[in-house]
Amino acid sequence: WAYLDSLPAAVMLLASQHNSAGNQRGWQLYWDNVTNRFIFGVSADGVTAAATVSATTFGALTTATWYFVVVQYNGVNISISGNAGAKDTTAYTSDIFNTTADFALGTQSAGQAGVFWNGREAAPVIWTRALSDQEITWLYNGGLGRSLHTMKLLP
DSSP states (O other), X not given: OEEESOOOSSOEEEEEEEEGGGTEXXXXXXXXXXXXXXXXXXXXXXXXXXXXXXXXXXXXOOSSXXXXXXXXXXXXXXXXXXXXXXXXXXXXXXXXXXXXXXXXXXXXXXXXXXXXXXXXXXXXXXXXXXXXXXXXXXXXXXXXXXXXXXXXXXX
């Protein structure tokens, strides 16, 4: 869940495992100030941005609103969706670089200034597999009808 307090004139990172200073780019989920969309980007080699997908189907964002954002990689595509709606998808068949960068919420990994999240985040979760559309809908609806422990959370 993501909540924007403002729409500034700069990119804001929601979550990442990405450090460009040491060629340790892995992935990042960010809000883009030019398009006013959430974007999910991945790197195959740690050096270059291999692929990005923008939440264009989700539409323009506003402040003071909670958004349920899901990004996925299934070995064939990367995708992003909002509020359990339609997915935007980009073909991506490489691996995501196994970076040594720290996992970070609200910014990039250490040493990356100026990309801080101006808002709130709630209940970030990482699974070791892509979720089905039905599972995403269950989570969006507060998990009604399914217990979280049956979804194999990352240890």
